[in-house]
Amino acid sequence: xxxxxxxxxxxxxxGLTETYLADSRPGKINLGxxxxxxxxxxxxxxxxxxxxxQALVAAGRPRGYLPIDGLxxxxxxxxxxxxxxxxxxxAEGRVATAQTIGGSAALRVAADLLKQVAGTGARIAIxxxxxxxxxxxxxxxxxxxxxxxxxxxxxxxxxxxGMLEDLGKLEPGxxxxxxxxxHNPTGVDLDAAQWQQVIALLQERRxxxxxxxxxxxxxxxxEPDATAVRLLAASGSEAFxxxxxxxxxxxxxxERVGALSMIGADRGEATRLLSKIKQTIRAxxxxxxxxxxxxxxGVLGSTELRARWEQELGEMRARIHAMRAGxxxxxxxLGAPDFSFINKQAGMFSYSGLSEAQVRRLRDEYAIYAxxxxxxxxxxxxxxxxxxxxxxxxxxxx
Ligand code: LMR
Numbered sequence: 556x557x558x559x560x561x562x563x564x565x566x567x568x569x570g571l572t573e574t575y576l577a578d579s580r581p582g583k584i585n586l587g588x589x590x591x592x593x594x595x596x597x598x599x600x601x602x603x604x605x606x607x608x609q610a611l612v613a614a615g616r617p618r619g620y621l622p623i624d625g626l627x628x629x630x631x632x633x634x635x636x637x638x639x640x641x642x643x644x645x646a647e648g649r650v651a652t653a654q655t656i657g658g659s660a661a662l663r664v665a666a667d668l669l670k671q672v673a674g675t676g677a678r679i680a681i682x683x684x685x686x687x688x689x690x691x692x693x694x695x696x697x698x699x700x701x702x703x704x705x706x707x708x709x710x711x712x713x714x715x716x717g718m719l720e721d722l723g724k725l726e727p728g729x730x731x732x733x734x735x736x737x738h739n740p741t742g743v744d745l746d747a748a749q750w751q752q753v754i755a756l757l758q759e760r761r762x763x764x765x766x767x768x769x770x771x772x773x774x775x776x777x778e779p780d781a782t783a784v785r786l787l788a789a790s791g792s793e794a795f796x797x798x799x800x801x802x803x804x805x806x807x808x809x810e811r812v813g814a815l816s817m818i819g820a821d822r823g824e825a826t827r828l829l830s831k832i833k834q835t836i837r838a839x840x841x842x843x844x845x846x847x848x849x850x851x852x853g854v855l856g857s858t859e860l861r862a863r864w865e866q867e868l869g870e871m872r873a874r875i876h877a878m879r880a881g882x883x884x885x886x887x888x889l890g891a892p893d894f895s896f897i898n899k900q901a902g903m904f905s906y907s908g909l910s911e912a913q914v915r916r917l918r919d920e921y922a923i924y925a926x927x928x929x930x931x932x933x934x935x936x937x938x939x940x941x942x943x944x945x946x947x948x949x950x951x952x953x
Contacts, residue, residue, distance in 0.1 A: 567687050567926060575924045583922035584940050589739065589903050591803060591871055591934040599806050599871070603864045607853030611846075621842050623833040625654020625814070629848040632855040633814045636777065637768070637784055637797055644788050648822035651829035653815050653836060654843045658769050658800030659688065661815035664835045665765070665796050666696035668817075669730060671831070679730040679765070680722070682706075684906075684928060686739045689732060689767070701725070706741045711896035711908060713743050719756060727761035735797075736780040737770035737902020740930035744774070744901050750783050754790045764795040772804045772868040773875070774901040793820040801851050803903065804868055810847025871934075875903065878936040885945035891952055903934040913951040921947035 565573070571587040593599050624630065630652040634645055644650050655661040670677045677698045681689050682705035690700055703725075704717030722731060733753070736744055745753065757764050764787055771780045787795050800813040815832060819825040836842065854860045879898050886894045897905045909917070909929040917923040923944060925931045936944060 567928075571924055571926065578922060578924075580922040582943065583924070584935070584944060585924045586931040586933075586935050586944070587924045587926055589803070589932050589934070590808060591806065591875070591903065592937065594874070594937045594939070596937055596939065598808065599867075601806050601864065601867045603854045603860045603867060604805055604807065604850050607850050607860065611849055611853070618845070621654070621845050621848070623653075623837050623842045624829065625843045626845065626848040626852055628856055629654050629852040630814065632852055633799065634816065636771070636855065637781060637799060637816060638788050639778075639781075639785065642788055644818060649818055649820070649825050651817045651819065651825040651832060653829065653832045654848050655798075655813045655815050655836070656840060656843055657802060657811040658767065658798050658813040659692070660811075660836075660840070660843075661798035661800075661813045662689070662692045662767065663696065664832060664839065665798060665815050665817065666693050666698065667835050667839070668828075668831050669763075669796075670697045673728065673730075676728065677730075678726070678728075679732055680725055680762075681732045682718075682734065682738070684740055685732070685734075686767075693732075698730075701729070703731075705738075706743055706906065708908070711743075711906065712899070713745065713749075715745070715749055719752065722753065722756055722762065723760065725760060725762055728763070730763045730765050730796075731757060732765045732767060733783065735766050735768035735771065735783045736775075737773050737904070739769065739902070740904050740926065740928055741906040742897075742900025742902055742904045742933075743906070745783070747782050747786065750786050754787055754792065758790065758792055764792065766795065766797045767799075768797060769800040770803055770902045771799065772865070773872055773903060776869070776872070777865060788818075792818075794818060794824075801847070805851055805854070805864075806871075807847050807850065810850070811844070812847035812851055875934050878933050878941065879905070881938075881941050882933065882936060882945060885941060886949055889945060889949040891945075891949035894948075897933070903932055904930050905933050907931050907948070909948070909952060916951045917947055920951075923947050 575585045634652050679693045679698045680701040680703050683702040703721035704714045707714035774780050795818050797816040802808045817828045819828050854864045883897050907929045911927045914925050
């Protein structure tokens, strides 16, 4: 039966972690995968999450199935976090939200559904570059993949003119995948004025905005990082899609907590969309799991815990900003080429500009793991490894 099955290539991100784990060199450092670690190099268990978890354990809950679209309180609180509690979209019942297995299942469920709607003409435009799994998810769902210019290697910033030009050429009906904030892999984001321009263009060209928001709170905070979603909501756009993840903002990676929100023109359309979302989920994995969503809902549903969680998130954010600054300073002190652009990039990642050959040297000679594209996870830097990383990067880039 399986004799003809060929070996699939390893995943560029999670496969790299496998190689890292198998590396026996002491002092190895993983700047590959997007995971925030604290000053001690550990994935934090946020105190607010721990508190809710202990209460859940003490309550000794039975383990029934969740509804197909997940925990109702979680979905409602997610809508409020994304759109703002006072959003007219929520009052008008235009948002269909379902809990999903991480942001990845939100992408996949939406992809399957949008493919059903668009049929053979399903096309999606993805930023160049983007998170590698975006391509895999939409290709597997049967989409034709297109890309739009985004990153400018010369400035280490945004190629905004190129982006507008490419979006302006897309055929009506094309889905446009946009990163809400903390762009993965580049760390290069649009400002509010640029978002306004992009949104106006998408409306004019009748393109469908699809926002992926995996890092809300990792750049400026919950509200400012939702700018793209808020501007879209206020723009009068009759349809758009948001996939969001709590992996990073709640440090709940392995619990796989995310959500899909599809915005329709009116309440009736949203109701029909939710029925289709549920049908798609049921045929894929039946229903999501309860634990992670209960933790998030427990925190977001309490005014006191939510305020403390925002502080915890703020501490993670501040540490990342400090690591960016420390890294840039150390590289400058070592006489390395100018890396000051790292201070301007947002979120967990930096597109370092290191070539594949330089990344390979980091891995082979220094046991420091980064993605072949040059993406490094600055959220994995700490005071204990900063000197070693800066010295190695200076050595390979000198
Ligand atoms: C990453 O980009 O490293 C993270 O989003 C983890 C993943 O699943 O790839």
